[in-house]
Amino acid sequence: MESANLYSYLFDLLKTLYPSLIETIYMVFFSTLFSVILGLPLGIILVITSKGHICENLKVNKILSTIVNIARSIPFIILIIAIFPLSRIIVGTTIGSTAAIVPLSIAACPFVARIIENALFEVNWGIIEASLSMGATTLQIIFKVMIKEAMPSLILGITLTIINILGYSAMAGAIGGGGLGDLAIRYGYQRFQTDVLIATILVLIILVEIIQYAGNILSKKFDKR
Amino acid sequence: MIKIVNLSKTYKHGNQNFEALKNINLTIDDGDIFGIMGLSGAGKSSLLRCINLLEIPTSGEVLIDDTDITKLNGKQLRNFRKNIGMIFQQFNLLMNQTVFENVAFPLKISNIHKSDIEKKVNHLLQIVELEDKKNSYPSQLSGGQKQRVAIARALATNPKIILCDEATSALDPQTTQSILNLLKSINDELKITIIVVTHEMSVIKNLCKNVAVIEDGQIAEIGSVVEVFSNPTSKTSKKFSEDIFLSSSTKIVSYGKLLKITFIGDDAQKPIISNMVKNFNVDANIISGNIDIVQNTQLGSLIINLSGDEKEIKKAENYLKEHKLTVEVIENGIC
Numbered sequence: 001m002e003s004a005n006l007y008s009y010l011f012d013l014l015k016t017l018y019p020s021l022i023e024t025i026y027m028v029f030f031s032t033l034f035s036v037i038l039g040l041p042l043g044i045i046l047v048i049t050s051k052g053h054i055c056e057n058l059k060v061n062k063i064l065s066t067i068v069n070i071a072r073s074i075p076f077i078i079l080i081i082a083i084f085p086l087s088r089i090i091v092g093t094t095i096g097s098t099a100a101i102v103p104l105s106i107a108a109c110p111f112v113a114r115i116i117e118n119a120l121f122e123v124n125w126g127i128i129e130a131s132l133s134m135g136a137t138t139l140q141i142i143f144k145v146m147i148k149e150a151m152p153s154l155i156l157g158i159t160l161t162i163i164n165i166l167g168y169s170a171m172a173g174a175i176g177g178g179g180l181g182d183l184a185i186r187y188g189y190q191r192f193q194t195d196v197l198i199a200t201i202l203v204l205i206i207l208v209e210i211i212q213y214a215g216n217i218l219s220k221k222f223d224k225r
Numbered sequence: 226m227i228k229i230v231n232l233s234k235t236y237k238h239g240n241q242n243f244e245a246l247k248n249i250n251l252t253i254d255d256g257d258i259f260g261i262m263g264l265s266g267a268g269k270s271s272l273l274r275c276i277n278l279l280e281i282p283t284s285g286e287v288l289i290d291d292t293d294i295t296k297l298n299g300k301q302l303r304n305f306r307k308n309i310g311m312i313f314q315q316f317n318l319l320m321n322q323t324v325f326e327n328v329a330f331p332l333k334i335s336n337i338h339k340s341d342i343e344k345k346v347n348h349l350l351q352i353v354e355l356e357d358k359k360n361s362y363p364s365q366l367s368g369g370q371k372q373r374v375a376i377a378r379a380l381a382t383n384p385k386i387i388l389c390d391e392a393t394s395a396l397d398p399q400t401t402q403s404i405l406n407l408l409k410s411i412n413d414e415l416k417i418t419i420i421v422v423t424h425e426m427s428v429i430k431n432l433c434k435n436v437a438v439i440e441d442g443q444i445a446e447i448g449s450v451v452e453v454f455s456n457p458t459s460k461t462s463k464k465f466s467e468d469i470f471l472s473s474s475t476k477i478v479s480y481g482k483l484l485k486i487t488f489i490g491d492d493a494q495k496p497i498i499s500n501m502v503k504n505f506n507v508d509a510n511i512i513s514g515n516i517d518i519v520q521n522t523q524l525g526s527l528i529i530n531l532s533g534d535e536k537e538i539k540k541a542e543n544y545l546k547e548h549k550l551t552v553e554v555i556e557n558g559i560c
Contacts, residue, residue, distance in 0.1 A: 124315075124317070126313055126315050126317040127317050127318070127319060127320075129279060129313075129317065130311065130313060130317035130318075131330075131334075132279060132306075133277055133279055133306060133309070133310075133311040133388075134306065134307065134310075134311075134330065134331040134334065134378075134382070135302075135303040135304060135305075135306040135307045135331070135334070135335075135382075136303070136334045137303060137334070140334045144330070144333070144334065145319065148319065148321055148322065149319060149320060149321055151321060152321075222321065223321070224320060224321045224322075224362040224363075224364060225320040225321065225364055
């Protein structure tokens with residue numbers, strides 16, 4: 001292949017990939033945002049209602065924990081289909097990247113809850129006890145003590161979540177969610193265009209690397225321990 | 226004044242109940258430095274935590290200036306806790322926040338104005354001599370410096386009481402001494418009542434005015450430090466007083482009679498033994514002796530072996546008792 005041809009070939013490839021990449025980023029960004037918005041309070045409640053913690057309530061804890069476990073054991077592909085009616089209510093359609101955000105957020109939410117639970121459990125109880133002794137309220141302990149102290153772990157946990165959602169988004173693409181996963185299936189699998197498939201995977205690898213790298217840097221920046 | 230009335234604490238482990246504190250009655254005066262000592266598991270930390278209700282007593286009252294804090298609701302208790310500072314063995318500082326932010330924390334959660342916080346924190350850091358570490362993070366400090374930050378934090382809300390939970394147990398002896406001096410000066414200058422839980426004799430000896438010895442969840446002995454350690458009666462205080470006096474349990478081959486003599490204050494300076502030998506027909510052989518300063522009072526012990534005529538030994542013994550010395554006869558080398 002001549003070099004002029006190679007360039008135009010690569011250009012075409014990128015032109016094919018670009019809209020899908022943007023769709024993926026759009027899906028992943030909003031799904032992460034919504035899953036953290038939903039999962040953060042869930043994770044906090046799981047921690048503070050646990051035995052011996054600041055708002056011990058074993059009943060609430062057990063119920064939430066069971067719900068989270070059930071939600072996590074449903075296979076994602078089934079969840080998307082099951083959530084179709086909800087997607088239709090919220091975004092008016094079941095097809096496209098926007099529609100995919102609904103099941104992605106809901107699927108990632110219990111995962112986020114567990115990640116946040118683990119990070120917050122790492123906070124030394126002594127620090128919480130000290131805050132109690134100073135007369136801090138429950139909300140002050142959650143936001144000014146636990147979350148601040150657990151920040152490095154929370155950032156790493158959310159990094160993990162983003163990468164997970166990226167993987168899920170490829171699955172969502174398979175049933176009409178768009179994005180890189182959809183591209184890989186349409187071109188690579190259905191049209192046997194292996195080059196597009198490989199290019200898609202390369203882009204995904206680079207994305208994962210960038211996300212993990214940024215997460216690590218940010219986490220270190222917050223870690224003064 | 227802190228008054229603890231009929232306080233008990235029972236922990237439930239499944240079907241088993243564990244009585245950590247049994248019917249504790251205790252009064253601590255304002256401005257006191259009160260030691261709560263005991264071996265690990267004796268219940269001393271539980272007792273301390275009952276004073277700010279970090280531990281909720283199963284029954285009994287905790288009266289602080291005539292307010293029974295066990296009857297307060299959530300909000301009242303939170304406000305009340307601002308009168309009671311607390312420092313811990315593991316310091317419990319916010320690791321991701323600077324020294325300044327740590328000391329400012331109790332003020333921030335009380336919604337105090339920013340400029341007032343800044344003034345107050347700078348002043349506190351001056352007291353604990355850490356102005357230059359203002360922007361450091363706890364991980365950059367030594368153990369003693371971390372405890373100083375914790376002390377500054379405990380002082381931030383102008384408390385009337387400071388609770389110390391094994392505050393020097395993680396520190397080396399020199400650093401311990403400097404922290405004890407700091408606590409002493411806080412007690413002296415700010416008139417803050419300090420309650421310390423410890424298993425270290427050096428803390429009791431150098432810091433406390435009064436002490437309660439806790440054994441199996443009960444108060445075994447209570448009184449001034451000199452009183453308790455010049456005449457220890459409980460297992461725990463006897464064990465601790467061995468830190469002051471040479472252990473008397475070493476097996477000493479004895480002929481005649483072995484006596485352990487304890488003397489307090491000025492008695493330690495009088496030549497009583499020498500006079501005894503002059504006045505009675507006995508020989509005194511000094512086996513071991515020690516003298517220590519406890520709360521500015523000399524406290525000494527001497528183990529002597531008296532030999533001679535039995536009657537003369539008895540007279541010599543009485544002579545010692547007449548001089549208000551505590552005399553114990555050691556049998557089989559064990560006191």
